[in-house]
Amino acid sequence: MGAIFNAQQIVNGLQVGSIYALIALGYTxxxxxxxLINFAHGDFYMLGAYAAYGAFFAFNALFVGKTGLMAFVVxxxxxxxxxxxxxxANRLAYKPLRYKPKLxxxxxxxxxxxxxxxxxxxxxxxxxxxxxxxxxxxxxNINLGNAVISNYVIIDIVIAAVLMVGLTLLIKKTTLGKAxxxxxxxxxxxxxxxxxxxxxxxxxxLIGGSFAGAAGLLAxxxxxxxxxxxxxxPGLKAFIAAVLGGIGNxxxxxxxxxxxxxxxxxxxxxxxxxxxxxxxxxLIIVLLVRPRGLLGEKIxxxx
Amino acid sequence: MLVVKNLKVNYGKIEAIKDVxxxxxxxKIVTLIGANGAGKTTTLRALSGLEKTSGxxxxxxxxxxxxREAHKMVPLGISHVPEGRxxxxxxTVRENLELAGWTIxxxxxxxxxxxxxxxxxxxxxxxxxxxxxxxxxxxxxxxAVGRGIVTGGKILLLDEPSMGLAPVLVDEIxxxxxxxxxxxxxxxxxxxxxAEALDIADFAYVLEVGYTTLHGPAKxxxxxxxxxEAYLGV
Ligand SMILES: Nc1ncnc2c1ncn2[C@@H]1O[C@H](COP(=O)(O)OP(=O)(O)OP(=O)(O)O)[C@@H](O)[C@H]1O
Ligand SMILES: [Mg+2]
Numbered sequence: 170m171g172a173i174f175n176a177q178q179i180v181n182g183l184q185v186g187s188i189y190a191l192i193a194l195g196y197t198x199x200x201x202x203x204x205l206i207n208f209a210h211g212d213f214y215m216l217g218a219y220a221a222y223g224a225f226f227a228f229n230a231l232f233v234g235k236t237g238l239m240a241f242v243v244x245x246x247x248x249x250x251x252x253x254x255x256x257x258a259n260r261l262a263y264k265p266l267r268y269k270p271k272l273x274x275x276x277x278x279x280x281x282x283x284x285x286x287x288x289x290x291x292x293x294x295x296x297x298x299x300x301x302x303x304x305x306x307x308x309x310n311i312n313l314g315n316a317v318i319s320n321y322v323i324i325d326i327v328i329a330a331v332l333m334v335g336l337t338l339l340i341k342k343t344t345l346g347k348a349x350x351x352x353x354x355x356x357x358x359x360x361x362x363x364x365x366x367x368x369x370x371x372x373x374x375l376i377g378g379s380f381a382g383a384a385g386l387l388a389x390x391x392x393x394x395x396x397x398x399x400x401x402x403p404g405l406k407a408f409i410a411a412v413l414g415g416i417g418n419x420x421x422x423x424x425x426x427x428x429x430x431x432x433x434x435x436x437x438x439x440x441x442x443x444x445x446x447x448x449x450x451x452l453i454i455v456l457l458v459r460p461r462g463l464l465g466e467k468i469x470x471x472x
Numbered sequence: 473m474l475v476v477k478n479l480k481v482n483y484g485k486i487e488a489i490k491d492v493x494x495x496x497x498x499x500k501i502v503t504l505i506g507a508n509g510a511g512k513t514t515t516l517r518a519l520s521g522l523e524k525t526s527g528x529x530x531x532x533x534x535x536x537x538x539x540r541e542a543h544k545m546v547p548l549g550i551s552h553v554p555e556g557r558x559x560x561x562x563x564t565v566r567e568n569l570e571l572a573g574w575t576i577x578x579x580x581x582x583x584x585x586x587x588x589x590x591x592x593x594x595x596x597x598x599x600x601x602x603x604x605x606x607x608x609x610x611x612x613x614x615x616a617v618g619r620g621i622v623t624g625g626k627i628l629l630l631d632e633p634s635m636g637l638a639p640v641l642v643d644e645i646x647x648x649x650x651x652x653x654x655x656x657x658x659x660x661x662x663x664x665x666x667a668e669a670l671d672i673a674d675f676a677y678v679l680e681v682g683y684t685t686l687h688g689p690a691k692x693x694x695x696x697x698x699x700x701e702a703y704l705g706v
Pocket of ligand 2: 513514
């Protein structure tokens with residue numbers, strides 16, 4: 170048992186949690202602003218991974234000896250892909266249904282998800298099978314006492330943290346961030362302030378999609394293989410994390426994601442089947458005890 | 473000058489506004505009075521673009537603004553302080569006021585207007601960094617009117633600014649409305665509190681189940697026996 174709760178497991182758990190957090194944030198922000206569970210969100214993660222893969226092979230020759238710069242370009246590509254596809258999904262699929270019954274948007278989201286997965290599988294340049302993801306940065310194992318930690322794990326944790334701090338500043342400090350909170354709280358009042366709520370909603374999709382895209386890159390690099398269906402499982406787990414934290418609540422999504430990542434890592438070390446199921450068990454228990462999630466409140470920032 | 477002609481608004485199959493016409497001359501206070509469900513709120517919502525009209529026209533200073541999107545009405549000079557205040561609960565008082573200046577490029581002007589609001593409502597100033605959701609009902613109402621001032625339209629639409637306020641605060645809010653008007657803002661006031669509204673208004677219109685029926689100078693409407701019986705309780 171002692172081996173289960175060691176430093177290595179904690180770091181690995183934080184890494185898994187970081188990836189869930191980046192995805193869960195988009196789920197929760199989009200839910201907060203338009204009350205939609207965007208089931209295609211996991212696919213923005215997958216698209217981020219493929220965009221990174223494509224960008225690496227397209228530009229690799231230009232960045233020989235400049236791996237840091239290459240990694241940055243790849244990160245931007247993954248975020249741009251996730252963000253732009255999220256924007257398109259909003260514009261083409263969700264916006265026309267905005268004031269229609271919620272069920273229509275929900276079914277549409279599932280449709281968008283399937284479309285993206287099958288479309289990519291059918292594209293000759295992508296295809297339905299696994300591809301191994303290139304090492305963008307050299308792989309190094311760091312020895313910390315009895316723990317061996319891959320530099321990729323550290324990179325995942327750090328990049329996720331940087332993005333999340335940036336998001337917090339955006340939402341708390343900028344006028345645009347305040348407008349996002351306003352739109353999520355009261356659309357009519359926001360419109361009376363002169364806010365074009367559709368622009369703010371689009372921006373929210375852009376940010377949420379780009380975070381999922383970044384998560385796709387990090388997961389692709391770390392594990393390191395990609396496939397058009399890779400977004401389903403993490404998407405579901407991140408959705409659970411968002412519900413766990415209180416859907417619509419930003420710190421809640423992050424908290425839920427880290428809890429999930431840690432629980433899953435510890436449980437897998439014990440038994441990999443339990444690891445797979447633990448997310449659902451935690452979800453059921455938390456929702457029984459506290460149906461609105463850990464940080465979900467009556468007047469929370471629903472974004 | 474705002475001119476509303478033969479306005480119609482439907483909610484699905486329900487005809488909330490059937491035929492409403494009125495005028496709001498520059499610099500004046502005009503009040504719409506009417507019973508619950510008469511269509512006062514719906515009329516204001518149509519004016520600020522929150523509801524689509526299904527007939528009639530809304531003309532502001534000669535420009536037809538019927539059915540423009542709400543966020544485009546604001547720069548044209550329509551500020552709407554909605555029924556039920558609609559304060560953003562997790563934004564501070566100051567942030568609520570800042571957002572009201574969203575369409576104003578000159579942020580110095582926004583700061584000046586926020587100062588103006590603080591002068592008008594010193595209670596709001598004391599609570600500048602408190603969350604909107606933690607204000608009392610009366611304070612929220614002042615903040616809602618304050619947002620309308622920061623938005624800074626030519627015409628301020630006020631939907632029941634005295635709702636839920638203690639009598640002292642009712643007097644206070646009405647005297648502030650007069651003060652805002654004296655500084656040059658045209659006001660369209662919707663009120664249950666007909667006596668006070670007629671007292672400060674220049675002109676009044678009576679709304680009954682989707683129609684404008686009586687209208688005239690506020691002093692005369694206040695003397696009309698039908699109005700006295702139905703809305704003034706005498
Ligand atoms: N969103 C809505 N959907 C359907 N009907 C509505 C809606 N809003 C208002 N109505 C109906 O339209 C009519 C006018 O309502 P409105 O809110 O404009 O009245 P009001 O004069 O402001 O009343 P009050 O004094 O109670 O605020 C009412 O019959 C109301 O039931
Ligand atoms: Mg009303």
